[in-house]
Amino acid sequence: MTKKQSYLFTLIVIIAAISLVFAGPSWAKVEGDTIIFGAAVSFTGKYSTNGKHTKNGYDLVVKRVNEMGGVKVGDKTYKIDIKYYDDESTPARAGQLADRLIKQDEIKFILGPYGSGPTKGIAPITEKYKIPMVEGNGASRSLFNKGYRYIFAVLSTSEQYLAESINLLAEKFKEDGRDPKSAKVAIAVENDPFSMDIRAGVVDDAKRWGMKVVIDDKLPKELTDMTATLTKVKALRPDALIVSGHSKGAALAVRQTAQMKVDVPMLAITHCEAADVVGKFGGDANYTLCATQWAPTMTYKDEWFGFAGDYAEAFEKEYGYVPPYQAAESSAAVLVYVDALQRAGNFDTEKVRDAIAATNLQTFYGWVKFDETGKNIAKPMVLRQIQKGKYVPVAPRKFAAGEVIFPKPKWKDR
Amino acid sequence: MDNLLILFEAPIFSLQLLIDGLLIGAVFALAAYGMALVWGVMKIINFAQGEFVILGGFIVWTFFKLGINPFLGIPLAAAVLFIVGWVLYQIVIVRIVEEDLFISILATFGMAILLQQLMNQIFGADVQTVDPGLDTWFLFDGAVTVLQIKVVSFFIAIILGAILAVFLKKTRLGQAIRATAQDTRAARILGVDTNKVYATTFALNAAICGAAGALVVMTWVIQPFAGLAYTIRSFMIVIVAGIGNVAGVVFAGLGLGAAENFAGFLFGAEFQAAFVFSLLVVILLYRNYKLRLKRRYLK
Structure with a gap:
């Protein structure tokens, strides 16, 4: 091989190597x-x-x-x-x-x-x-x-997290012979994409039942106190209070409704376990509804x-x-x-x-x-109610082992 | 506007908002007091203020888990934070104390991040709280609820503030701190060890924050990354009240607490902070306007 030939040969090999690397299907590590x-x-x-x-x-x-x-x-x-x-x-x-x-x-x-x-x-x-x-x-x-x-x-996905609680509320209203349209819902969620999705799901379902959303607060990220929102809850007496703000929101909702003795027939929140509301607040956490993806x-x-x-x-x-x-x-x-x-x-x-x-x-x-967007459409969210310090699945009612206690007993009776 | 109508129809809720606002404001005022002290004496804006508060909360929480009464935890938290403040002064602040204000903001901001991550490593990222075992008072047939712990915090905050004010007025060290605040060079010439004064001031501030944090963890909840809210509020209170104006800090703190609660009720929680900061702008504009009047007068 002349010098020129060997140079050409090397070039071909390099090009072949490069095209081998870049072409064709990519293989797993x-x-x-x-x-x-x-x-x-x-x-x-x-x-x-x-x-x-x-x-x-x-x-x-x-x-x-x-x-x-x-x-x-x-x-x-x-x-x-x-x-x-x-x-x-x-x-x-x-x-x-x-x-x-x-x-x-x-x-x-x-x-x-x-x-x-x-x-x-x-x-x-x-x-x-x-x-x-x-x-x-x-x-x-x-x-x-x-x-x-x-x-x-x-x-x-997140809009399903607490929507079930609205359906549960409607069912309970019907059982009591009341029109679900007369139900009032209060929503307080953190102002982040995840919690706002949850809110969207709740608002959709409330609209479907014709319920009125009386409070619609977006809690700031640096949330440390829910007093203002809870005072409004006391004033407007909604039938359900929906709170989502990660662990912090869960802890505040449970702690402050108990401290301020806010009587609301249904309190539904996310992140109960992450915030360990049962361990931290004991009996005060009873009757809270908790959304969960899965339970043992x-x-x-x-x-x-x-x-x-x-x-x-x-x-x-x-x-x-x-x-x-x-x-x-x-x-x-x-x-x-x-x-x-x-x-x-x-x-x-x-x-x-x-x-x-x-x-x-x-x-x-x-x-x-999965549907075509990649969401899992085969698994429902589960709602559990804390009853005597234990998480009892209560909705969707066909998978639920327990019966929901609604309305929540008033604080003065607890 | 519906919310405003509620307040007119049932004014009792205004009372609830006012009481809660004033009680929370006292804790803000306590942290702000520390910030004003450091700012006045050392010309440093401490952006790690909120982290000191949260750290104080975690100290009480740790002792609480070991079975120590949370109220005993208040002096313990203050003591631990005093040491932390002293150490941080010797490591970081001593190098920047006579530098430009901007550098101090950067340095204390860095400290804030470091403290957040350390707390996250040591105590975990979970939300924590301590139950002081106190009850709630009901007024007006349950329409107004007053948490005993909030009342206790209020008085502890006020008492601590008063002790501090007396300390600055009466003691030798307090006088040295005030002298340094007035004129560092003159104080140094007159034999005040300003370095020691600085260290003490910074540690004292940390201790105050620690005590405030103890009250926070008993009343609300804490989490390693929740400090910023306290830093910003302290900052705002100090700006409104002015440095070295103890009474001003207390009133601004109480006012801020009440204003926040009313804003949250009327406009929704999302505008709670926005309203307060808008208020800050208005106050500053008003001040500027008044100062300008004064200047014109002098001319």
Whole structure:
């Protein structure tokens, strides 16, 4: 070979190598016989508690699946593992880290972070690289109205969180021979996307029943006191008070309605367990309705964990506390991947995406079936009422084990 | 406007709002008092004020979990925060105390972030509260409820403020602090160890915030990232009242508390803070206007 020829040959090889790298389907990050998922989760910052639940939920599935032999993709069985980064509870950082997971670490399967905010930070990135993300902790409906193709959420979206309480109120009104149209609803939600979605769901349902929304307060993020809103509740006497403001809102609602002895027939809130309202306020928390994605008392089951109760037991054995739904939905997200990979039979991200989209799976967390926007439409929200310090499922009434106590007894009778 | 009608039809709710506002205002005033002290003496605007408050709350909460009465926790929180304040002074503030105001804002803001994250690591991100075991008073057939803990906080805040005022007036150290505030150079020439005065002032401020935090955790809830609300309110109270105006700080604090509650009732919780800050703008414009009148007069 002349010098010129060898130069040309080298050039051809380089071009061929480059085109090989860039062309063709993108393949998953598989090291040896391990499939590696990527996740940016909040280990520090304001979501760190729930970030921990998320990670524990993911890790428990990893451990269980590996113990049970692993995931069969094609004709080979693989172990699974997760590469984590700390998104510091900020959406922008979550986005950067997703970029890093995909570009630098070459990870092709993303698991969601905790919270709608960070999930919103990541969704455009996974969309850009056409990498699927299965998430269990981003419920904001704004994630599902942008035409994203690669995001899949196993949880119920946020507008469903407390809408059920309005239906329950209407049913109770009918039972008592009253017209649901005469019901008055008070809403106090935090001014953030997630809580505003919850509000939208409640307002929609109230409108459907012809109920009147008499208070519609948006609580500031730096909320420390609900006195003004609760004074209004005392003045206007609504039939239901709906509060959502993460843990802080839950703690304030329960504490201050008790302190100010605000008598309202129904108090429905989110984040009861995250705020540990039973542990903190004891009897004062009784009769509160709590929205939850999942409860260990549900009767769903799957091949990896068995029933919801078995999952709860395994989780508690591993981490020493009862799994909150944030952990359960995170676990469910990994199970969806496991199922989809087995059905796809290879690591082509498009094929896996299509397999995820076609999911129709019962997990210990509930049924998972996605609509075209990536929302799980097969699992309802659950409402539980705190009765004598215990969470009793009361709605939807066909799955409910217990009966709701309505109206709440007045404070002077408690 | 419907909400305004309620107040006219049932004026009793105004009383509820007023009482709650004044009682919460006292706690704001306490934190603001500390801020005014540091601002006046050291020319530093402490943006970590709210974090000191929250830290005080967490200290009480920690002792409470160990079985210590939360009211005993107040002096304990103050003592711990005094030490924290002293240490922070020696590490950070000492380097910036004679620098430009902007640098002090940056530095204390950095401290605020650091404290938030440390609290988050140590105490967790959860919302916490302490039950002081007090009850509620009912007035007017239950239409007005007065929390005993809020009343107790109110008086503790006022008493602490009074003790502080006396301390500054009467004691040797208090006089040194006031002298430094008036003229640092002159105080130094007259033999005041201004560095010690600074350290004490900053630590004292932290201790005041600690006590305020103890009252906050017993009355409301705390969380590592909830400090900003207290910083901003303190800042605003000090601006309205002016530095070194103890009575002004107390009245501005009480007024702010009441104004916030009424605004929340009338316009909804989302405009609670917005209303108050609009009020701040109005007050500043009014002040500016009055000052200008004065200037013209002097001419």
